[in-house]
Amino acid sequence: MLLDVGVVFATYMGIKLYKKYRKNKKCPKDKMIVERVKLQGNLKETVVNEAKGASSHDLKVSVISMGLGAIRQVIYYPPIAILSLAVFIYTAIPYLERVENSWFQKRKFDGYVLFFIGDTIVLAMSQYFAVAFAVWLGNFGKYVTEKAKDHSQKMLINVFEQQPRNVWILKDNVEIEVPLETVKLNDIVVVNTGEVIPIDGIITEGVASIDQHALTGESQPAEKEVGAPVFASTIIITGRIFVKVKKSGQDTTIAKIGSILNHSIDFKSSVQLKGEEWADQMTLPMLGIAGLGFLTLGPMGATVVINGHIANRIRILAPLVTLNHLKLAAHKGILIKDGRAIEELIKVDTILFDKTGTLTEEVPEVGRIIVCENYEENEILRYAVAAERKLVHPIAKAILNKAKKAKLVLPEIEDSKYQIGYGIKVSFENKIIRVGSIRFMKMEDVAIPKKIEEAMAAHTEGHSFVMVGINDKVGGAIEIQPSIRPEVKSIISGLRQRGIKHIAIVSGDHKHPTQKLANSLGMDSYFYDILPEEKADIVEQLQKEGKSVCFVGDGINDAIAMKKAQVSISLRGASTLATDLAQVVFMDGTLSHLCDLFDISKSVEVNLQKSLIMTLSPTVINVGGAFLLNLGFVTSLIINQVVVFVGVGNAMLTSRQIVHRKIKDTSQCQTEKSN
Numbered sequence: 066m067l068l069d070v071g072v073v074f075a076t077y078m079g080i081k082l083y084k085k086y087r088k089n090k091k092c093p094k095d096k097m098i099v100e101r102v103k104l105q106g107n108l109k110e111t112v113v114n115e116a117k118g119a120s121s122h123d124l125k126v127s128v129i130s131m132g133l134g135a136i137r138q139v140i141y142y143p144p145i146a147i148l149s150l151a152v153f154i155y156t157a158i159p160y161l162e163r164v165e166n167s168w169f170q171k172r173k174f175d176g177y178v179l180f181f182i183g184d185t186i187v188l189a190m191s192q193y194f195a196v197a198f199a200v201w202l203g204n205f206g207k208y209v210t211e212k213a214k215d216h217s218q219k220m221l222i223n224v225f226e227q228q229p230r231n232v233w234i235l236k237d238n239v240e241i242e243v244p245l246e247t248v249k250l251n252d253i254v255v256v257n258t259g260e261v262i263p264i265d266g267i268i269t270e271g272v273a274s275i276d277q278h279a280l281t282g283e284s285q286p287a288e289k290e291v292g293a294p295v296f297a298s299t300i301i302i303t304g305r306i307f308v309k310v311k312k313s314g315q316d317t318t319i320a321k322i323g324s325i326l327n328h329s330i331d332f333k334s335s336v337q338l339k340g341e342e343w344a345d346q347m348t349l350p351m352l353g354i355a356g357l358g359f360l361t362l363g364p365m366g367a368t369v370v371i372n373g374h375i376a377n378r379i380r381i382l383a384p385l386v387t388l389n390h391l392k393l394a395a396h397k398g399i400l401i402k403d404g405r406a407i408e409e410l411i412k413v414d415t416i417l418f419d420k421t422g423t424l425t426e427e428v429p430e431v432g433r434i435i436v437c438e439n440y441e442e443n444e445i446l447r448y449a450v451a452a453e454r455k456l457v458h459p460i461a462k463a464i465l466n467k468a469k470k471a472k473l474v475l476p477e478i479e480d481s482k483y484q485i486g487y488g489i490k491v492s493f494e495n496k497i498i499r500v501g502s503i504r505f506m507k508m509e510d511v512a513i514p515k516k517i518e519e520a521m522a523a524h525t526e527g528h529s530f531v532m533v534g535i536n537d538k539v540g541g542a543i544e545i546q547p548s549i550r551p552e553v554k555s556i557i558s559g560l561r562q563r564g565i566k567h568i569a570i571v572s573g574d575h576k577h578p579t580q581k582l583a584n585s586l587g588m589d590s591y592f593y594d595i596l597p598e599e600k601a602d603i604v605e606q607l608q609k610e611g612k613s614v615c616f617v618g619d620g621i622n623d624a625i626a627m628k629k630a631q632v633s634i635s636l637r638g639a640s641t642l643a644t645d646l647a648q649v650v651f652m653d654g655t656l657s658h659l660c661d662l663f664d665i666s667k668s669v670e671v672n673l674q675k676s677l678i679m680t681l682s683p684t685v686i687n688v689g690g691a692f693l694l695n696l697g698f699v700t701s702l703i704i705n706q707v708v709v710f711v712g713v714g715n716a717m718l719t720s721r722q723i724v725h726r727k728i729k730d731t732s733q734c735q736t737e738k739s740n
Contacts, residue, residue: 120204120208121208124201124204124208126155127197129152130152130156131194133149133193134193134197137149137193153196153197160177160181163177164177173345174349174352175348177376231244231245232248234253235253235254235255251310252310254266255308257305258302258305259300262297262299262300264312265296265310265313266308266309266310267309268293268295268307269308271304271305272487273306275304276299276301288487288502302458344376354370354688355367358691362691362692369701370687372705373685373701375684378705379680381712382676382680382712382713387407390668394661394662397665398653399649399652402650403649405648406649407665410615410662410666413614413631414567416560416568416569416614416616416617417569417570418568419623420570420582421547422619423617424582425548430545430546430547431543431546432546437514437517437539437540440535440541442541445541448533449468453465464531476493488532489501496535499511500532501532506534511534511537517530517539517542529544530542549586550656552656554587557587560660563663568588569591570588572592596622597622604630613631614632615630617659628646632649633648634647634650634659679715680708687701687705
């Protein structure tokens with residue numbers, strides 16, 4: 066009845082006016098902002114949980130509305146009629162808000178608006194169950210979508226939950242812990258071993274060895290002393306420094322990189338989901354066909370045609386396909402933050418890898434051991450372990466790992482003296498053992514044999530050397546070189562099999578170590594001494610040549626290039642900005658599942674194509690049936706739902722098949738981890 070339509074609209078408008086009145090009566094904006102700040106830690110998770118809870122509630126109430134609509138359809142009883150209309154209005158409010166948002170705010174004639182027209186006709190024809198069922202369909206699609214978002218959001222929270230919030234500053238010779246955002250210019254910030262430097266500044270006291278590879282791409286730690294600049298988001302490997310703040314907050318180097326990113330092209334917001342594009346493109350043609358049906362077949366024929374539109378079906382099936390593959394990816398330790406990255410991977414033909422921290426591991430490895438006098442390699446290694454075994458920086462770990470592989474008996478040293486940033490001196494077996502840089506040896510007046518100097522002068526690989534001084538003379542030197550991730554070679558082989566035509570290294574490191582690594586891995590090309598903005602230029606140049614680029618990186622220096630690339634990938638444990646920006650994050654901190662990611666991408670593409678065919682079939686049946694077979698509205702609903710449930714079953718079944726067969730059996734990316 067038209068009366069029902071009028072009641073629905075009048076009630077909805079009344080609710081809108083009441084909400085507007087209540088909004089104007091709420092607390093001032095400044096107080097709202099304060100409350101928002103108080104809840105900052107759990108804000109994202111709360112919003113997601115509320116959205117999921119609301120969609121679940123709407124779905125449950127829609128079921129009740131369908132039941133009451135069915136009873137009202139066959140039995141006229143005023144209390145039932147009133148209750149049925151009231152529950153229907155309650156369930157229809159979110160649906161009407163989506164229609165209003167599309168039609169009046171976005172000025173967009175989409176599937177929501179088209180179905181609104183059809184549902185209004187159905188309600189006017191007193192088809193209460195049918196219109197309640199239509200609203201249930203919309204709520205079901207929204208619930209599936211919110212569930213996918215909830216899953217991704219929870220994974221994101223796990224990635225970023227360990228971000229530091231407080232720092233230590235020196236006030237009147239007393240160290241005080243304060244929130245990072247309260248740090249001011251010229252404050253003295255105290256940073257210890259293992260901590261992240263939170264600001265840009267100048268060292269006023271202390272010496273430290275600092276890992277800057279996330280910012281500069283350097284493979285070796287930088288030794289910093291009084292007067293040297295340090296940068297936010299770099300990490301102190303060993304040492305303790307007092308830093309005078311020169312830049313904080315939005316003025317730091319990392320923040321400026323973030324500002325550049327904000328002005329870059331945002332692929333996420335500019336690209337619509339494929340299924341929604343299909344639905345939008347069909348809306349106006351379907352309206353025209355429905356208008357023809359209204360003139361020739363009457364209102365029932367028009368609603369049957371409208372019901373053939375794919376919007377609801379694609380909004381259910383496409384997110385469900387994505388959701389199941391997101392679950393599969395999570396099972397593999399792959400966090401896909403943007404579902405559209407899966408589709409873009411299908412087009413990727415070029416992969417650029419950052420070198421340090423991405424292709425190489427955090428802890429380096431020992432290469433050659435150069436010996437002098439009558440010493441042996443294991444003897445030099447044993448002396449080095451005696452000094453380094455209690456230290457935690459990567460070079461000490463590399464030396465310790467080498468000693469364990471050589472099955473050396475690890476000596477215990479109680480008395481040691483460590484000169485932060487240079488080296489360590491211990492007393493061992495009635496000898497004075499010094500282990501550290503060549504500068505440390507010169508500071509300690511330890512003679513450096515000509516053999517060591519010649520070896521270092523002839524060395525072209527870009528690796529560093531750790532000197533081992535015995536009493537007053539260097540007895541040997543230990544070469545420290547990057548440790549290639551064990552899975553990398555098989556990953557590259559697997560990528561070749563998946564049609565990747567161009568694989569390259571892009572590094573801020575020097576030519577020789579980059580070239581050596583590229584040759585050993587069979588890369589197509591390599592780029593060295595590359596600054597952060599130059600990495601982005603390389604991506605853009607390849608794109609101009611018609612290539613689709615995937616950038617795999619782990620540092621702040623990779624961020625701009627990651628933003629420019631069609632697909633960006635990072636590793637858990639990388640810099641916060643890299644993992645924040647990346648569309649895909651490997652949660653295990655390795656590249657082991659890179660080929661799995663491409664397999665998942667291919668599977669999503671195949672399943673979306675199947676979903677498209679399934680969603681189009683009811684369109685053909687409904688339109689043809691309306692004009693040729695006088696198809697009824699209820700029959701068209703049944704046809705639609707059969708297809709929806711078949712599509713849901715296909716999505717779920719395909720997900721299981723992928724887990725147990727396809728990727729498990731066909732993936733060539735087997736991790737070659739050492740025991």
